[in-house]
Structure formats: C-alpha cells, structure tokens
Amino acid sequence: MKLLLIHSKNASMEKKGKATSKPQEYKKKTLELEGKVLVCFVSVEDQDTFDINIISNQAADEIKNSIELIETFPEKIEEQNKEITKFNKGLKAAQERGFRKNENPRAKKKLLLDPAQYKVDKILVYPWAHLSNFLSQEKTAQDVCPTISKLLKKEGYDAYYSPFGWYKAFNLNCLGHEVAEMYRDVPLALLSTEVRAKSVFKIVNPDKSIVDFCTSDEESKKNAKIPKKYSKDFKDFITSEVLSSREAGKQEPAHIKLMQKFEYADFDDATDAGNFRWYTKGVLIKNLIRDYVENKMVEMGAIYVDTPIMYTVKNKKLTAQTARFPAKTYWLHSGNNRYLLRFACDFLLFNMFSQMHIREEHLPIPVYEYETYAFRREQAGELAGLRRLRTFTMPDTHTLCRDIPQSVEEFKKQFLVSNQILNDLGLKSFMVIRTTEKFWEEHKDWILEIITSEGEPSLIELWPERYYYFILKYERPVLSAQGKTACLCTNQIDVESAQDFITQYGEKRMKYNINWHSKDNKTGHPVILHNSPSGAVERIIWGLLETSARYEKEKVTGIKTWLSPIQCRVMAISQKESDYAEEILYQLNKKNIRCDYDDRDEKIGKKIRTAETEWVPYTIIVGNKEVENKTVSVRKRLIGQPLVDGKTNDQINDISLKKLISLIEKDLKGLPRRALPIPFQRLSTRISFR
Known part of the structure; x- marks a missing residue:
C-alpha cells in the first residue's frame, strides 16, 4: 500500500x-x-488484498503515527531549542576560558507556523490510484478506505x-509546515499482533546436566550470569546469541581486510550495499x-532441482509466506x-x-537446490561484510518426510552430515537447539543425545508454544574475531507449510497443500525438513577468515589445503633451478593440484615470507642439491594447529616429488578439485584486482 498524507x-x-x-455505494454527493x-x-x-483487515490496520497505525508526528512537532522543536540553549551556554563559558574560540553558537530553530496549526481535527481517507502502477484488481480493494476510517473512529478519531x-x-x-506532506510505503506484514512468547534459555552440559540461564525478558538478560567454569569462547558465544544485539558493531570486522588482501572479494560502489564483487581466488573457493x-x-540421497529467483505476488500461497x-x-x-526476488528457495520449491x-x-x-542467488534487503545497520549481506549463495536441502517420527530419524542423519561438512571446512562451531516446551518434553532423550554427542556445552531455547512454521530448529553458529556469532548450517522441522491452510488471527491462511499418496489410497501432508547443510557460501568464507583472525596468536592461520586457492608454491633459490621448478609446476598442475611458481627476481627469503603471508599450505623450495637429486624440500x-614458539611450518627436506604428491593427496582425499587458471600459475603473470 502507498499513502500520501496532506495536512490541510x-x-x-x-x-x-x-x-x-x-x-462503491455512498449516499452523500x-x-x-x-x-x-x-x-x-x-x-x-496487488498484495494488499490478501487480507484487507491486516493492511487496513497497518495503514491506520501509519496514519496515527503521522498524526502524532504532526501534533508533537512543536514540542520536539522546543526540546531541540533547549538543547541548543544548553550547548550555547556551555560554548560561551568555554570561550570565556579561552577554549573553542573557532566554534560558532548554534541558531535556534523556528516553526514555520504558529504551534496551534500543528493539530489534526479530522481525517479523510481518499482512494487514489495514481500512487502505484500495481493496483489490486480484486473487488475487496474498495473496502480498504472505509475499513481504515472505521478503525480510526473506533479509537476516537473523527474519520x-x-x-x-x-x-x-x-x-x-x-x-x-515542516511535516504537512508525507509519503509512506506500507508493505503487507503477516506478523503476529501479540508479543513473541517469552522464551527460556538453558545451557546443556556434556554430562546432560541442564543449567537454567535466563528468559528472553530484557531484565532477565540484564541479570544473567554465565558460570565461570565455561571457556572464553563459550561465554562469547552465549553473550552474542542471547545477551547482545545482532547489529553490526562499529569496529570493522577482521575478515574485510583479509578478503581484500587475499583478493577474494570486495565492495562495489556501483551497486546496492551488501552486494559484493568476487575475484578469481574467491570464485575458486x-x-x-x-x-x-x-x-x-548426492551421497545422502538427494535429488537436484533449480527454481526461479523471482515470483509473483498475486499467488496467495506465496504471499502468505512472503508477507512474514x-x-x-x-x-x-x-x-x-x-515480482519479488526470493530470499529463500522455499517459495517456488514448495509450489513445485x-x-x-x-x-x-x-x-x-x-x-x-544450490541457490545461486538469494536476496535479503537487510537494514544498513545490520550489514557486516560477508557475515550479513544482501545477496548470497545458499546450498539448501528440503526433505519431504511422511510424519514426525520419520522426520526425526532423517534429522539425526542430516545432523551428522552437517557436522562432517563443518569439520571438513575447518570451522569450529557451537550448537543451539530452539524448540517448543511440548516437543522438548516428548523428544528430550534424542535431543540430549545429539546435543551432548560432541562433548561440548550447548544452548537450548524453549518456547511455550510454536510461533512460526517449525517445531524445532537446530543451528551451528561460528564466532568472529570480535565475538559476534553467525549461523552456518541449520535444520528445521516444518509442520505447517505442507498443510492446505492454517488458522491465523482467526482467519484461514492458504498454505501449499502438499500431499503424499500410499498404495492403499491413503494421503497425508508431509513434514518438511529445511536443512542448509553448510550455511551460506559467503558466510563460510567469513567464518574461515574470522576464525583465523580470532585465533591468530594461538593457532597457525590458514585455510585447509583442499580449499586453498593456491595449494602449493614452488620457488627456486636461483635462476639455475628455474627449469626444474617449471617441471614441478607442470607435474603438480597436471595432477590437478593447484600450484603456482614464484618466478620473481627476488631473494629466497622474501619469496618464503610472501608464501607465509598468503597462507600457502605447501611451499616447495628447489636449489642445486634438489636438482641433482631430483628431490624437493x-x-x-x-x-x-597450536602455535608453539612461533613455529608455523614443518620442514621436510630432500624428498621425492612422488612422495610430496602422496602427502598432498592425503589432504585432498575424497574432496573436490578445481584447476588453477593459467595466469595465476606464475607470480609474474598473476592478475591483480586491487
């Protein structure tokens, strides 16, 4: 809905x-x-007539807010002038003492009209088609203005x-006057009119003992104390997940300088904030x-699909979900x-x-489905580099299950797969389970088995009742260098989306009406698991860089060999060994091992330091001895691994190329390979983007 407000x-x-x-029938001329x-x-x-009562209530709220803005405007100006008077008084005192001599006093603000003019006696709600090109064609659209007027009258306005x-x-x-003309865009919002039910947070220890921590009430959070026995990492995790704001901090996240330094990704000033440009090495990862x-x-038994990235707002099944x-x-x-650009693949996937x-x-x-593009218009204050952005890539699996028991068994399998994925990526994460009190009581045994299977404390959030489509949600957050968490893999047990309808605000809301059929003609609505097995790809890279920055004084920084854009770097001590270095370069890339050659005219020490700062997993050094023996160091x-006495590398001298390849192959076993583009195979031809 579009609103144009004129104070007349x-x-x-x-x-x-x-x-x-x-x-519309209207007796008066x-x-x-x-x-x-x-x-x-x-x-x-178009989308507003999904439910005219909801959009009318939203419009009435906007009108009331606008009236409050108009009627309190003189008071706000008066308050600002008091602050200006206070500032000027302080400035004068400072200048009399010889300070702030170049600073000028602030001018008081003046109202354009007499304060008595900033009042609203009556309201006229007027249908006006010219604010939008996408008007609803449904008959119920004509009832919106009378409904808004009626709602305002109920609250004592002369409407x-x-x-x-x-x-x-x-x-x-x-x-x-200053606020006599206003414009408002009011998107249909199917949000509960009730305050989200008070949730309870508990800490589960590896021995299955449970600590009552706090509730979602702000006073309870304020008084919450994290037991001293827990590690700093776990305390930071609890603080970020439960006790602090999710907004981006004022300090620049550590991964931003690293992604720029390594030329993985960067900001682009020619697009919407939160959309990134990706360079060769970042695309490779x-x-x-x-x-x-x-x-x-595929190993887990999934099939592939690919759905469109945009969808119409005229489909009520999709609107019911989108408008949340x-x-x-x-x-x-x-x-x-x-159309709407999707912020998840669920919409057209569930339609399918x-x-x-x-x-x-x-x-x-x-x-x-590999969601090549998903779009979420996060607020400016929420954007935080690759942690929270507006366009991202999401590997996503949705599993159709016959019923709750089958969904639980599948959930357990997918839990193990997601854990393996995070382990292979080299990411340390924590565990959060969010569920209803009823589901917790009925399924506590297996949930505790999952939570305690890793021998680490975890967090549970319990709701008195289900307030969204899932009855249980599993998350794996990762900690940043600054102690902020972001969720990677997740899984949710969805008991709502497959239904033909749900009751919301006393009204029936259309859902997707997904059905399974048995051989004996029985039917049912499946339970759907929403599993992002790894989390968004961009956030994985965020996690890899932030984790390295967080533990740089404790552990050797870097990305696992299989995922490193440059897996090996060969360098010759002098030009005499360059032919041999070239041969090693050729042989390794032939084996689909990403190797480059530092062919710069620099001393070997500088070449080694460069490889060190670029986190190259294997640095291969060849000198006269290696050439003679047909070996490498x-x-x-x-x-x-733990950083002990500043040691970041193991030195392996005088081994055969075959043995080196065998060492690297152990790191790469069962993991995907991608070739290194030819310009990146020599430092002299490597393309620089910055």
Missing part, C-alpha cells in the same frame, strides 16, 4: 459521475470538512472516507564449496506486473512440491 486547512469532496460499472484535516490518499496494491469508483472533485489547502556440498548431498518478512524483500517491476505426485514409499525425499604449513 479544511477539505471538501464532490461526486461527479461513475468511474466504474459498480461504484458532497463532503465538507472544516478545521485541520489530514487527507490520506491511499493506493491499494471519514471518500468513495471508490467515482469521478470526484476535491479541494485542499495544504498548511505547508566458492566453486569448491559448491562441488563439495553437492557431492555430500516484508522488510527483507527486493521488488522487481516488469511491464504491468511486479504441491504439483508433484509424491508416493509414500519414496519418502523421505531430500531435494537439493618442503615447508608444510601447520594450518589450525
């Missing part, structure tokens, strides 16, 4: 003639309103409406992660229609499920 001295309206075949009138021009858009479907003349006299996760999903996140959406206009013939004997069915980086 008096207002009048006169019906002139029918504009539609069935105009004219309407004369005296006094200070807030005229609210309303355009009802009126102008009829829909008539040619009308009107007169306004805009008062012309992203592709390796894609290959790896996809292979794991109105602030997150990007709109796309095409001709006379508009609803059109499938799903056989009971085939369940569970894991369906994997290798510095193997101890990535992720």
